[in-house]
Amino acid sequence: xxxxxxxxxxxxxxxxxxxxxxxxxxxxxxxxxxxxxxxxxxxxxxxxxxxxxxxxxxxxxxxxxxxxxxxxxxxxxxxxxxxxxxxxxxxxxxxxxxxxxxxxxxxxxxxxxxxxxxxxxxxxxxxxxxxxxxxxxxxxxxxxxxxxxxxxxxxxxxxxxxxxxxxxxxxxxxxxxxxxxxxxxxxxxxxxxxxxxxxxxxxxxxxxxxxxxxxxxxxxxxxxxxxxxxxxxxxxxxxxxxxxxxxxxxxxxxxxxxxxxxxxxxxxxxxxxxxxxxxxxxxxxxxxxxxxxxxxxxxxxxxxxxxxxxxxxxxxxxxxxxxxxxxxxxxxxxxxxxxxxxxxxxxxxxxxxxxxxxxxxxxxxxxxxxxxxxxxxxxxxxxxxxxxxxxxxxxxxxxxxxxxxxxxxxxxxxxxxxxxxxxxxxxxxxxxxxxxxxxx
Amino acid sequence: xxxxxxxxxxxxxxxxxxxxxxxxxxxxxxxxxxxxxxxxxxxxxxxxxxxxxxxxxxxxxxxxxxxxxxxxxxxxxxxxxxxxxxxxxxxxxxxxxxxxxxxxxxxxxxxxxxxxxxxxxxxxxxxxxxxxxxxxxxxxxxxxxxxxxxxxxxxxxxxxxxxxxxxxxxxxxxxxxxxxxxxxxxxxxxxxxxxxxxxxxxxxxxxxxxxxxxxxxxxxxxxxxxxxxxxxxxxxxxxxxxxxxxxxxxxxxxxxxxxxxxxxxxxxxxxxxxxxxxxxxxxxxxxxxxxxxxxxxxxxxxxxxxxxxxxxxxxxxxxxxxxxxxxxxxxxxxxxxxxxxxxxxxxxxxxxxxxxxxxxxxxxxxxxxxxxxxxxxxxxxxxxxxxxxxxxxxxxxxxxxxxxxxxxxxxxxxxxxxxxxxxxxxxxxxxxxxxxxxxxxxxxxxxxxxxxxxxxxxxx
Numbered sequence: 001x002x003x004x005x006x007x008x009x010x011x012x013x014x015x016x017x018x019x020x021x022x023x024x025x026x027x028x029x030x031x032x033x034x035x036x037x038x039x040x041x042x043x044x045x046x047x048x049x050x051x052x053x054x055x056x057x058x059x060x061x062x063x064x065x066x067x068x069x070x071x072x073x074x075x076x077x078x079x080x081x082x083x084x085x086x087x088x089x090x091x092x093x094x095x096x097x098x099x100x101x102x103x104x105x106x107x108x109x110x111x112x113x114x115x116x117x118x119x120x121x122x123x124x125x126x127x128x129x130x131x132x133x134x135x136x137x138x139x140x141x142x143x144x145x146x147x148x149x150x151x152x153x154x155x156x157x158x159x160x161x162x163x164x165x166x167x168x169x170x171x172x173x174x175x176x177x178x179x180x181x182x183x184x185x186x187x188x189x190x191x192x193x194x195x196x197x198x199x200x201x202x203x204x205x206x207x208x209x210x211x212x213x214x215x216x217x218x219x220x221x222x223x224x225x226x227x228x229x230x231x232x233x234x235x236x237x238x239x240x241x242x243x244x245x246x247x248x249x250x251x252x253x254x255x256x257x258x259x260x261x262x263x264x265x266x267x268x269x270x271x272x273x274x275x276x277x278x279x280x281x282x283x284x285x286x287x288x289x290x291x292x293x294x295x296x297x298x299x300x301x302x303x304x305x306x307x308x309x310x311x312x313x314x315x316x317x318x319x320x321x322x323x324x325x326x327x328x329x330x331x332x333x334x335x336x337x338x339x340x341x342x343x344x345x346x347x348x349x350x351x352x353x354x355x356x357x358x359x360x361x362x363x364x365x366x367x368x369x370x371x372x373x374x375x376x377x378x379x380x381x382x383x384x385x386x387x388x389x390x391x392x393x394x395x396x397x398x399x400x401x402x403x404x405x406x407x408x409x410x411x412x413x414x415x416x417x418x419x420x421x422x423x424x425x426x427x428x429x430x431x432x433x434x435x436x437x438x439x440x
Numbered sequence: 441x442x443x444x445x446x447x448x449x450x451x452x453x454x455x456x457x458x459x460x461x462x463x464x465x466x467x468x469x470x471x472x473x474x475x476x477x478x479x480x481x482x483x484x485x486x487x488x489x490x491x492x493x494x495x496x497x498x499x500x501x502x503x504x505x506x507x508x509x510x511x512x513x514x515x516x517x518x519x520x521x522x523x524x525x526x527x528x529x530x531x532x533x534x535x536x537x538x539x540x541x542x543x544x545x546x547x548x549x550x551x552x553x554x555x556x557x558x559x560x561x562x563x564x565x566x567x568x569x570x571x572x573x574x575x576x577x578x579x580x581x582x583x584x585x586x587x588x589x590x591x592x593x594x595x596x597x598x599x600x601x602x603x604x605x606x607x608x609x610x611x612x613x614x615x616x617x618x619x620x621x622x623x624x625x626x627x628x629x630x631x632x633x634x635x636x637x638x639x640x641x642x643x644x645x646x647x648x649x650x651x652x653x654x655x656x657x658x659x660x661x662x663x664x665x666x667x668x669x670x671x672x673x674x675x676x677x678x679x680x681x682x683x684x685x686x687x688x689x690x691x692x693x694x695x696x697x698x699x700x701x702x703x704x705x706x707x708x709x710x711x712x713x714x715x716x717x718x719x720x721x722x723x724x725x726x727x728x729x730x731x732x733x734x735x736x737x738x739x740x741x742x743x744x745x746x747x748x749x750x751x752x753x754x755x756x757x758x759x760x761x762x763x764x765x766x767x768x769x770x771x772x773x774x775x776x777x778x779x780x781x782x783x784x785x786x787x788x789x790x791x792x793x794x795x796x797x798x799x800x801x802x803x804x805x806x807x808x809x810x811x812x813x814x815x816x817x818x819x820x821x822x823x824x825x826x827x828x829x830x831x832x833x834x835x836x837x838x839x840x841x842x843x844x845x846x847x848x849x850x851x852x853x854x855x856x857x858x859x860x861x862x863x864x865x866x867x868x869x870x871x872x873x874x875x876x877x878x879x880x881x882x883x884x885x886x887x888x889x890x891x892x893x894x895x896x897x898x899x900x
Binding site: 033034035036037038039040041042043044047050051053054077079080081082083084085086088089090092093094096097099100101102104105106107108109111140141143144146147151152153154155156157167168171172175176177214215241242244245246247274275287289290291292301302303304305306307308313316317319320321322323324325326327328329332422 | 493494495496497498499500501502503504507510511513514537539540541542543544545546548549550552553554556557559560561562564565566567568569571600601603604606607611612613614615616617627628631632635636637674675701702704705706707734735747749750751752761762763764765766767768773776777779780781782783784785786787788789792882
């Protein structure tokens, strides 16, 4: 059952103009339009298109207009589809009700998050790696945390990303002013170091060929490739960061999808606390994509070159630019980390993992080169020699399935297609059927 | 860490512990920071200290280094905490941080409870929402607050609150613009400006940051800036009803402000978070002023209307007519920021917002606002009767009390020490706040009455 809520995210290119009725446009032609004398932020001018996922929504809308009767299947935007477990929903409902009572009412919470939740995150999810609750900062999600980290770091740092990568790393880097100019030919921003990750290098960067940058964004399990880095690879990464005096921003939003013994946290690697920050989320873990809850771990040991603790500055950002995640969402988060809640959310995760298995098997049986799917809710399919937007269009046209073209994640994604494995089981099975029809 | 390890861990946390956690009632207790002594200072000469602390080679953001101290309100919380430790039996009353205290009306919380429950059903589950907010809520905000002002649903961007919106607006404008603020003003305007890199260094003598235009607002100028004396800045941050002075600008004053912005080609960022507290006929929205749509955007919040300080919901209005110097619509760039740097306000919370704007919800919000306004009246009467010059309070939940010639931190400390009442020193809001104390009108009635009794004792 496809949920049209994402259609409300009108893409930037068409955002305003279709909404102005004709009559007003005519009046505007006669009147002089007033400009302020405030210069547009040049960094925003550098952004090439709208943010990737609203762009996908735009294609979806156009397709629906063309084929109003088509039963569209969305394996594009990685949006969770299964209901939140009762125990979690009830805890949020109870908390909301309590806000109407004198004893249960709460005003401003600590910007860093509710103490019990911070403790639960530290003790449940970082049990063996000794992360303190004071190092956990609760947020309204990774996308927001990434921007707050960029604000923290400022425009004078350099950054490296995996290529392909989650678009928010590069886009926020451009917005904050780190990225330099876009080079049409390469499809890259001048000041960003792109660490190619592909089948040829087992989706792990060739660090010997990577130049030093201040910040290294690393996502594992990876969006979009679905690859989880091994312990050995992450040890190499931590060593690389240490030698270069760099800071790793490790995105572990999909940690709970790991099936094998790949690390779930960068802090499983000795020495990581001196070189890494970890960002994570309840979105894909608990179906909280709309509820909004995540966290960032900043170890006390992590210092800038002048010895100043990064955590102090991050705390200042959180106190000044943020006002805490919603107390209701935090109540839900705490329920997710209770023993009963954790089991319940994990069974939903397992459901999506089953979906991934089905899609993986389907695509492999069709002789397609497919990656990921084992440790992440994404499968990454290679169409050598093809342009990813062409494959995206072709699949959409022929099967009414929305996917995401790999080039949307960077030039390293060209020739690839990402399919997300969220969805009702019958939808996934139907998608498999249609793909079999198309490719066999 | 395997899944089985997770499952076998005995977790004692539950929703009830979340509610009853003693660290939850007071903001400050949740702050557990490393020592305030920045930098690594190991001065002890023992063999173990031979190990050098590892430092990365990443330079600290110079803008962060410009900030003078912690953000104001956590600092107030720290002092309150220290006071409580000194006098553990004292009944401390908080009229400092402007935190709402009264329960949220049931019509609103039951909508949020209902939405939470719905998320556990097939039909009711929803994932990502539109980053700009859910359509019905945007429509309700437009019609409730901007009904006859020509502001449409798609001009509204729902957020998790005004403080976050201010930073997103700073990210939007970037480091190359200049800002003007009222002096005194809500600290997030100046602090976010420093962080984004718009300002120069802090000048200790003036107590101001370089490159910011501070527009003095005091009793002499009726708390409205002397515009002919104000230098042009790209962005003018203007809050009315004002935090901390409690003053609400008149239609005439705002007309002059809009004209000023037009002449200078500036953009007004109008903070209307306290609009519902207006008692008389002062404008509730900048868009009541003709021509404002070409020079202003407005930010607002459910925090002080619906007691949503912890629930987190607000909005920003950007008219289509507001354009950068090259003609590019500001709303378009803000939309890009919202899509990239944000992921929407919580869906459960937005359901609460929609209930706030139902007829029953609006009436319930007005009752709560009315309650806090009565508190403000009581506080104003108290200080007036003690012979102080008192400002604000009529159109805002803040009373601004003048202590001429005194240091506001000294007055703050004396009041705290002698009456166990937490207030906010005016200089925390800028040099223009020196000599003033802000008393916020949020609180249970009995606490407000008790605080006033204690003020009378101290100052009789």
